[in-house]
Amino acid sequence: MLRCKIGIRRLGICAVLAACIAVRPGVQPLGAQQLAAQSSAVFGNWTEPTGSVIHVDRCADRICLWIISLSRQAASTTDIYNPDPALRSRQLCGLKIGSGFIPRDAAHATDGTLYDPKSGKTYHGQLTAQSSTLDLRGYIGIPLFGRSQTWTRAAGQTKPCAAPRN
Numbered sequence: 001m002l003r004c005k006i007g008i009r010r011l012g013i014c015a016v017l018a019a020c021i022a023v024r025p026g027v028q029p030l031g032a033q034q035l036a037a038q039s040s041a042v043f044g045n046w047t048e049p050t051g052s053v054i055h056v057d058r059c060a061d062r063i064c065l066w067i068i069s070l071s072r073q074a075a076s077t078t079d080i081y082n083p084d085p086a087l088r089s090r091q092l093c094g095l096k097i098g099s100g101f102i103p104r105d106a107a108h109a110t111d112g113t114l115y116d117p118k119s120g121k122t123y124h125g126q127l128t129a130q131s132s133t134l135d136l137r138g139y140i141g142i143p144l145f146g147r148s149q150t151w152t153r154a155a156g157q158t159k160p161c162a163a164p165r166n
Helices: 008-022 030-038
Strands: 044-047 053-059 062-069 096-105 108-116 121-129 133-139 146-153
Touching: 053 096, 062 108, 096 121, 108 133
Parallel strands: none
Antiparallel strands: 044 053, 044 146, 053 062, 062 096, 096 108, 108 121, 121 133, 133 146
């Protein structure tokens, strides 16, 4: 608690100082961030537009995304577009494609990275969950210079990919 000697001149200064300490725009107390991470609406299985299923969950104190089921429309089962030739033979099934997202509240996570296996590029990203959709915004620099994609919540049980397809 802030203590001030109350005088006519100091009363105004103490009030302003107390207000600045108590209210800091854009900053959540750590407890609120932890609560958002535990009950986030972004968690779960999401189907992206081509039909692959992505699992969104905690990884330490952040949020990450993994491919858990590949669409039949997938061009390959391996990471063929990766800019690192040594990684082009790794399986897409189980691949972490998003990491480092900070939960801001139950429906928003920001400051993460998204890897697009269809292009081999990595972007900054943010997530926004609504009732049955997850909006992803991938961008370079600032969100204004990016592109969005909407995923839908996966219905029923998802059969995870376990072995490479031919």
